[in-house]
Amino acid sequence: MDGTTGRTVGDATGPRIASLCTGYGGLDIAVQQIYGGEVVVCAENDKHAARIVAHHYPNVPNVGDIKTVDWSPWVGGIDILTAGYPCQPFSHAGKMRGEDDPRHIWPHVAQAIRELGPRLVVLENVRGHLRLGFGRVIRDLADLGYVGRWGCLRAAEAGACHRRERVFIVAWPVPDPHVA
Ligand SMILES: C[S@@+](CC[C@H](N)C(=O)[O-])C[C@H]1O[C@@H](n2cnc3c(N)ncnc32)[C@H](O)[C@@H]1O
16 A cells, blocks of 8 residues: 555556656556556657657656656656666667766666655666666665566567567565554
């Protein structure tokens, strides 16, 4: 139960999802297949991807660049935060500059988690992230009071005809031992 909203994940209207780095919305489709719910805010700053976002979610605001978003209208109103943040800083197909890459926007995802306090965080990235930048993500999540699990899956394991491997992180707030 969310003390702020009194809602539970899986209730009649379902969890409210904040989708960061939405892309074509694939991660959100997967999350909705498991948890149901609805995307109530997107943040996608690429104009082409934003057209796809607008097509999938015509009534959902796209707040654009996560580096400049004012999350205050959604504080206390988000159950699940999803983010497939850019993989170029960590990808073997790139220069692997990690935090020195200007596309390293994990700190802004962490800031959104800090402000929105979702009860579930679902993150996705390339396998190369495990060797570069991953420790910071786990450390930041722990500093924000989240615990979780992660693992790698190949697209083929979900029935696709290619091997592309991705790491998924699912995290939730450490339960408060003082709350029954
Ligand atoms: C790896 S893709 C995400 C794919 C997504 N998970 C999906 O299922 O389609 C990363 C996305 O982050 C977006 N992006 C990059 N920088 C961003 C920023 N500063 N704010 C919002 N979105 C950003 C890119 O345009 C791209 O669509």
